[in-house]
Amino acid sequence: MPKAASAVLVQTFYEDNLDIAFIQEPYIYGNQITGLPEFTNKDQIAVKVNLSLGENTQELNICSAYLPGNSRDYESLPLQGLVDYCGRQKLQLIVGCDANAHNTIWGSSNINQRGEYLLEFISLNRLEILNVGNCPTFRNSIREEVLDLTLSSPFITNFVNKWKVAREISLSDHMHIRFEIEITLPTATTYRRPRTTDWNLYDALP
Template identity: 40%
Template structure:
């Protein structure tokens, strides 16, 4: 890994941070260290795109790309190397009014193409059988119905990527609430990767805010489980480390999620990549955070 150290006065360092600079090195990952007169801070940035997959024993995940070209490049490299089936992505790179930088030759993309700057997107490996749920395609939500083979039968599973705006009164957004209600009415299983922009100690945050309380109340009342394991930060910058990215699921599919983890690989974004497997033939219970069973 290449590391670049820049020594500068404090004012110059803060100006660079304010510009949210990222460096992309063609042959690998690059860390930028901004060294001021009294402090040294290492920028490790990770896309918050979600990658989640459905084939047994194949890594899946989620990540927020923060509209970054470098984060998109890192995602392409990771999906190719790890043979990811599905990616649940927030804040993709937008250039010229178009979503850019995704591995379109290998993956199909699902998002609201009527939105000028979509903040939720799904990528699926070509060959997977899927149907976009057009009524749930908005700027901050992407959803699709995919076909999953479990042992000798086929099941339909709803996958979704969501961005919960931090300036909204309380999460989740109305369209997410409608999607969860639709899944309940249609008896569909759901798994969603989201940037919740909400804090609660139930999912590993360092504190609790009103958005976290409202979101937890909604998940409890809707019988939605939090699949996150542990308290490894999903968001990191020079001044803060926090858990704000969640994997949510209906109880049945939550029991099929295996090997959930926050990747330590550089993501070139402030959000880390979350990886997990959905093992469609699994029947054993897994450790997860269930709001209704948490004090």
């Protein structure tokens, strides 16, 4: 990520009071990236966060991944290991990725072979595509395309909304993508069931 684009992201992050940013190709400090070590490398960063559910919490794994343009075997990528880990541990997962793949399923203008491979990977791993519409996520002087995907495990999909490609200037050839995770707990509803009411007891009440 260019330094100017990083500066814009940091400013947007604080001005709009955002909580999490998914960043591909970040700067590396001390030859190290902080995250879940077994699922973190130069192309992928994975961390755990806790979502508040009233008195309880829900553990959520979030991952920012860059899928190399020459990749054909997605099962060999670290992302597969993370997906398998979340499945075994019954953990929720959200992935923001620069997929470098075209498929009309997520709004691209056409379908290429990488897009076919990636769609198969998504289907086999029962992931959900959160992209909405076909607004380009990548723009440069010669072309524009939908190359960036937001994926999730099925359960957490129900709580993700307002997914959109932001209109703000990013100073990168990739646009900012925004969405919200809203965890709401069901509220108790009181009601009367006349058929099961003990009317004798009701009449005896003071």
